Amino acid sequence: MTKTHSPTMSYDPRQLSDEELAQRAHDELFHITRAYEELMRRYQRTLFNVCSRYLGNERDADDVCQEVMLKVLYGLKNFEGKSKFKTWLYSITYNECITQYRKERRKRRLLDALSLDPLEEASEETSPKVEEKTGLEHWLVHVNQIDREILVLRFVAELEFQEIADIMHMGLSATKMRYKRALDKLREKFSGTIET
Structure with a gap:
């Protein structure tokens, strides 16, 4: 990411592309969270659906979604825009789901559609x-x-x-x-x- 924006400039986050929002969030976090919040609003439902398909239950999906949102919040400062924001987001989600599988497997045997065994x-x-x-x-x-x-x-x-x-x-x-x-x-x- 190379362009920077003044955090004080007024803008409507709904009018910006994912990449523009990612750039804004990169520049503004952690003082201003408007761009970050719009990105999460756009992807929250699909994120949850992806996690629940992977994990087989809503409780774990909700936990993973929260973890993904935190990783995005703290990771946007280092996001360089080499890939699309959407690809970066789902890469984090995929890795978090895999981590959750492994945690759950250590605790108990998973008998759902996405069993690792x-x-x-x-x-x-x-x-x-x-x-x-x-x-x-x-x-x-x-x-x-x-x-x-x-x-x-x-x-x-x-x-x-x-x-x-x-x-x-x-x-x-x-x-x-x-x-x-x-x-x-x-x-x-x-x-x-x-x-x-």
């Missing part, structure tokens, strides 16, 4: 029952963890493939291939009811 997922006794899930959760039960994460970032966060590849530290072609294979698998199971 592939053997557990393969077991019919411990795998979540399809009837208990609706919408995206209904589909996610049938693909592995990495493919689930790609689908969540694509369908819930509505990210581009390059953004997903960057967040997951994968090549673009590998990301697209995994996405296509996951959809093919789901199409087989659900008779082509999923749209790309």
